Amino acid sequence: MTxxxxxxxxxxxxxxxxxxxYDFNTAVADVIDNSIAAGANVIDVRIAADFVGDILxxxxxxxxxxxxxxxxxAMKYGSKRRPHAKSLGKFGLGLKTASTAxxxxxxxxxxxxxxxxxxxxxxxxxxxxxxxxxxxxxDTPSVDELRLLDSVAPSHSGTVVLWEKVDRLLEGYKDKQGxxxxxxxxxxxxxxxxxxxxxxxxxLDPSDTREKTCEIRVNGQAIRPxxxxxxxxxxxxxxxxxxxxxxxxxxxxxxLVRAFILPRKEEFSSDEARVEARISNERQGVYVYRENRxxxxxxxxGMFKQEPHYSLLxxxxxxxxTLDDAFQVDIKKSRIQxxxxxxxxxxxxxxxxxxxxxxxxxxxxxxxxxxxxxxxLHTPSSNxxxxxxxxxxxxxxQVVDPSSGKVEVSNKSGKTTATIRIVDPQVPAGVYVVxxxxxxxxxxxxxxxxxxxxxxxxNLGHPYYTKAYLxxxxxxxxxxxxxYMLWALANAELNNLxxxxxxAFEEFRIEVxxxxxxxxxxxxxxxxxxxxx
Numbered sequence: 001m002t003x004x005x006x007x008x009x010x011x012x013x014x015x016x017x018x019x020x021x022y023d024f025n026t027a028v029a030d031v032i033d034n035s036i037a038a039g040a041n042v043i044d045v046r047i048a049a050d051f052v053g054d055i056l057x058x059x060x061x062x063x064x065x066x067x068x069x070x071x072x073x074a075m076k077y078g079s080k081r082r083p084h085a086k087s088l089g090k091f092g093l094g095l096k097t098a099s100t101a102x103x104x105x106x107x108x109x110x111x112x113x114x115x116x117x118x119x120x121x122x123x124x125x126x127x128x129x130x131x132x133x134x135x136x137x138x139d140t141p142s143v144d145e146l147r148l149l150d151s152v153a154p155s156h157s158g159t160v161v162l163w164e165k166v167d168r169l170l171e172g173y174k175d176k177q178g179x180x181x182x183x184x185x186x187x188x189x190x191x192x193x194x195x196x197x198x199x200x201x202x203x204l205d206p207s208d209t210r211e212k213t214c215e216i217r218v219n220g221q222a223i224r225p226x227x228x229x230x231x232x233x234x235x236x237x238x239x240x241x242x243x244x245x246x247x248x249x250x251x252x253x254x255x256l257v258r259a260f261i262l263p264r265k266e267e268f269s270s271d272e273a274r275v276e277a278r279i280s281n282e283r284q285g286v287y288v289y290r291e292n293r294x295x296x297x298x299x300x301x302g303m304f305k306q307e308p309h310y311s312l313l314x315x316x317x318x319x320x321x322t323l324d325d326a327f328q329v330d331i332k333k334s335r336i337q338x339x340x341x342x343x344x345x346x347x348x349x350x351x352x353x354x355x356x357x358x359x360x361x362x363x364x365x366x367x368x369x370x371x372x373x374x375x376x377l378h379t380p381s382s383n384x385x386x387x388x389x390x391x392x393x394x395x396x397x398q399v400v401d402p403s404s405g406k407v408e409v410s411n412k413s414g415k416t417t418a419t420i421r422i423v424d425p426q427v428p429a430g431v432y433v434v435x436x437x438x439x440x441x442x443x444x445x446x447x448x449x450x451x452x453x454x455x456x457x458x459n460l461g462h463p464y465y466t467k468a469y470l471x472x473x474x475x476x477x478x479x480x481x482x483x484y485m486l487w488a489l490a491n492a493e494l495n496n497l498x499x500x501x502x503x504a505f506e507e508f509r510i511e512v513x514x515x516x517x518x519x520x521x522x523x524x525x526x527x528x529x530x531x532x533x
Contacts, residue, residue: 038063053176381483
């Protein structure tokens with residue numbers, strides 16, 4: 001057999017590597033990883049457009065710089081492994097693939113030592129394709145490039161990554177000098193800042209001792225860390241497991257899983273803390289950290305849907321580089337894949353308790369919201385029932401013992417002694433629909449004595465109430481229709497009650513209520529508070 005060199009086509013390969021699936025925030029974070037790996041204290045990201053609207057993006061740092069060999073290796077597709085295995089850089093491809101996902105010209109400027117001569121290397125995809133060559137361009141940095149380096153590392157070692165010919169960031173703007181384009185660029189910078197605040201929270205927070213603290217700026221603004229678990233408020237996780245794993249070859253390592261349930265709106269220590277928590281549907285789920293850097297989430301990784309009643313639950317899964325293969329970390333360090341056993345353990349065992357508790361706390365909040373609106377919500381229904389009472393078939397109810405709820409019901413079957421809910425005797429006449437924080441056995445409704453006559457109690461904590469009533473609180477017709485139906489069911493029960501069917505009526509209410517709970521499970525919940533996302 002005769003070996004033959006078959007070099008890949010430059011244009012085809014470089015264009016293909018532009019489509020590895022990076023979004024902008026993930027791509028910039030991949031470059032920031034290199035700065036952190038270089039031990040930077042300050043990382044300065046700039047996103048701007050020149051006078052003709054061409055976008056320029058730079059990431060400058062004051063970390064350990066590179067000599068010529070280091071510069072060439074950094075620009076090599078599949079660069080050599082870093083000496084430290086825990087480094088945030090992993091595959092030796094991130095700098096190139098992340099950058100060229102958005103630009104056609106990638107430049108690296110670096111000063112190896114304090115007072116040393118800065119060096120420059122460039123990949124220009126258009127020139128490479130025209131020459132069908134993998135020749136790296138080595139040059140002397142321009143005045144502007146040196147200014148970027150010196151702004152962060154004056155006479156100090158450091159590096160600048162520069163993206164030019166940016167063609168995949170803000171497409172579709174014909175007027176790149178107009179206000180809409182500039183506002184869109186500002187939104188890109190703001191979104192990047194939020195991403196950095198979350199992804200590098202443990203590096204940005206001086207009080208977090210897990211990592212060396214560094215400062216990251218976007219367009220001159222220092223990014224404040226954002227803690228998704230609100231440790232100043234939650235204090236402790238509701239569940240915690242540190243699991244040991246034996247790898248192939250016998251090496252033992254471990255990873256950590258913690259579940260946090262955030263306070264409800266009214267339970268935060270301050271309005272500022274509540275706003276900072278950014279409680280919303282989109283921020284619930286699992287946050288996955290590799291070497292203290294967020295690489296995935298938040299989401300439920302396909303285990304569950306994001307639903308409002310789990311909006312208070314946030315879960316941390318942290319591991320180090322030793323589990324990269326086990327968790328199948330992808331090239332962008334933005335996704336992991338759990339093996340089946342771990343996936344099922346997380347879903348069926350670890351998360352069961354925290355999810356149940358998060359739903360209970362959410363329901364308390366929903367019931368509190370419902371209670372605040374219930375006083376006026378059902379008044380129109382009571383008024384109509386009161387007006388039409390003479391023409392309705394209703395029983396006579398006489399209270400025997402208010403403390404126990406014992407009453408005597410005179411109906412079609414004669415007289416029957418029963419135990420029903422009795423509300424405050426001070427309730428004025430004409431009130432036929434009342435509410436309760438909860439009802440026995442989780443029933444949605446039950447017959448009640450109120451205002452000297454038969455009424456119905458509605459369970460504010462039942463999902464049917466929060467999902468059917470509250471979204472329609474501004475629609476009086478819908479609310480009245482629901483009230484009439486439930487009042488009619490409660491009244492029919494009292495009007496047909498006898499000693500033989502008491503238990504059957506109760507079982508009927510419980511069964512209907514349970515089925516309704518299951519049926520409305522997929523309906524949207526009204527927010528217990530405005531989204532702070």
